[in-house]
């Protein structure tokens with residue numbers, strides 16, 4: 001292996017695409033980032049143009065390769081991590097998508113899911129996939145495309161079309177159509193993959209009326225995913241790591257032992273607890289998912305998914321105009337001793353775990369004549385912490401208890417948020433030095449595959465604590481705050 005190489009990570013997220021160069025010891029040496037348009041063709045629909053996903057990926061990749069060249073450093077391998085569940089169907093011959101990418105947040109298939117639920121299919125689906133019948137996941141999105149794009153179903157059955165989550169689509173393009181593959185963590189979010197047998201499931205394909213010919217091969221998270229096309233990048237680089245972004249973040253946080261838990265605060269918030277080789281079937285409407293697969297062995301996780309976290313701060317900035325930057329929220333929240341009884345329930349796209357109430361809508365409660373910007377901002381940050389608390393309570397009901405929480409994502413630069421989180425969870429909250437853990441996790445997977453790392457210990461020694469936040473709140477104050485929150489949640493539920 002060449003000396004002192006970088007690992008290149010592609011992080012294709014919901015609102016932007018990033019490429020980063022990592023040093024072996026986890027320092028990020030370079031970041032390129034491009035945003036791309038969010039498309040809302042109808043209420044409740046969210047789409048991306050797959051060509052925008054592709055062109056932003058190519059642009060950030062080229063920037064990262066130029067940065068490595070400038071520093072005269074080789075690239076050991078590429079890791080890919082991605083927004084999960086988002087669905088692309090493309091023509092195998094031309095490589096062109098036949099419809100826009102239907103994004104994980106899209107609710108257009110709510111009725112399809114409801115029909116399947118009414119017919120009693122949810123318990124069987126949950127048993128095999130660890131997921132619920134919700135429009136969040138890929139299967140009903142694929143069916144929608146086949147049912148609405150002329151001739152798509154026939155072409156799918158003839159083997160002319162390919163389905164992939166964003167990782168697969170990018171891999172196909174990067175390898176010039178040579179590789180149609182995904183990894184176990186992304187496959188586990190489709191509603192078509194049996195997480196016990198580690199195989200696409202024929203009965204699930206029949207239930208959603210989807211031909212197997214659409215599907216990619218499923219690999220380990222550290223595996224030979226092929227090489228980048230020389231025509232495309234001028235270099236043939238090994239793609240050796242792949243994982244959905246939340247699983248990659250848990251890997252980047254080195255949550256390798258059962259019980260270790262991370263929460264990533266970006267657009268949404270996703271809490272994952274490692275459950276090791278044990279598949280914990282949630283009784284509390286959390287998701288069971290594959291945390292990572294290495295050497296053919298699954299490590300499982302319990303997941304709580306909150307759809308709106310940082311997006312609520314963006315709403316304060318862009319829709320309400322109450323702040324001009326997200327960072328201002330810290331001082332505004334800090335300037336109050338108490339929330340003054342004001343609660344925001346940011347159910348802008350319904351409620352995720354553990355409620356899964358697609359029809360709930362947001363509300364601001366407890367307003368008085370004295371309520372101002374500071375109270376609303378504080379209620380917004382508090383809502384992110386209360387939602388996390390509800391996930392932890394659900395996990396505890398499932399017999400999974402965390403003793404501390406590792407946090408990452410754009411929001412955790414907000415120290416007030418981290419402190420309130422520790423107060424409400426009554427748990428130590430640990431913020432690492434490297435909070436770009438999603439991209440780092442993909443880099444670690446690629447680094448394991450190319451032999452830059454040899455064991456989990458190599459990765460664990462990279463993890464460094466930046467700050468630990470511990471609860472300073474008295475128990476009865478916590479109980480009172482949570483009682484106010486739960487009353488607010490009841491007020492917005494569509495069917496309490």
Ligand SMILES: Nc1ncnc2c1ncn2[C@@H]1O[C@H](COP(=O)(O)OP(=O)(O)O)[C@@H](O)[C@H]1O
Nearest residue numbers: 013266267310311313314326327409410411414
């Ligand atoms: N200091 C801050 N306080 C509160 N929220 C913040 C702060 N900085 C960023 N955010 C929020 O974090 C989100 C960005 O995080 P990021 O991890 O980049 O998200 P994503 O990868 O989902 O696009 C935005 O929604 C933004 O509003």
Ligand SMILES: O=P(O)(O)OC[C@H](O)CO
Nearest residue numbers: 013014083084104266267
């Ligand atoms: O792109 P992010 O960071 O908002 O993450 C999206 C999740 O993967 C959706 O499940």
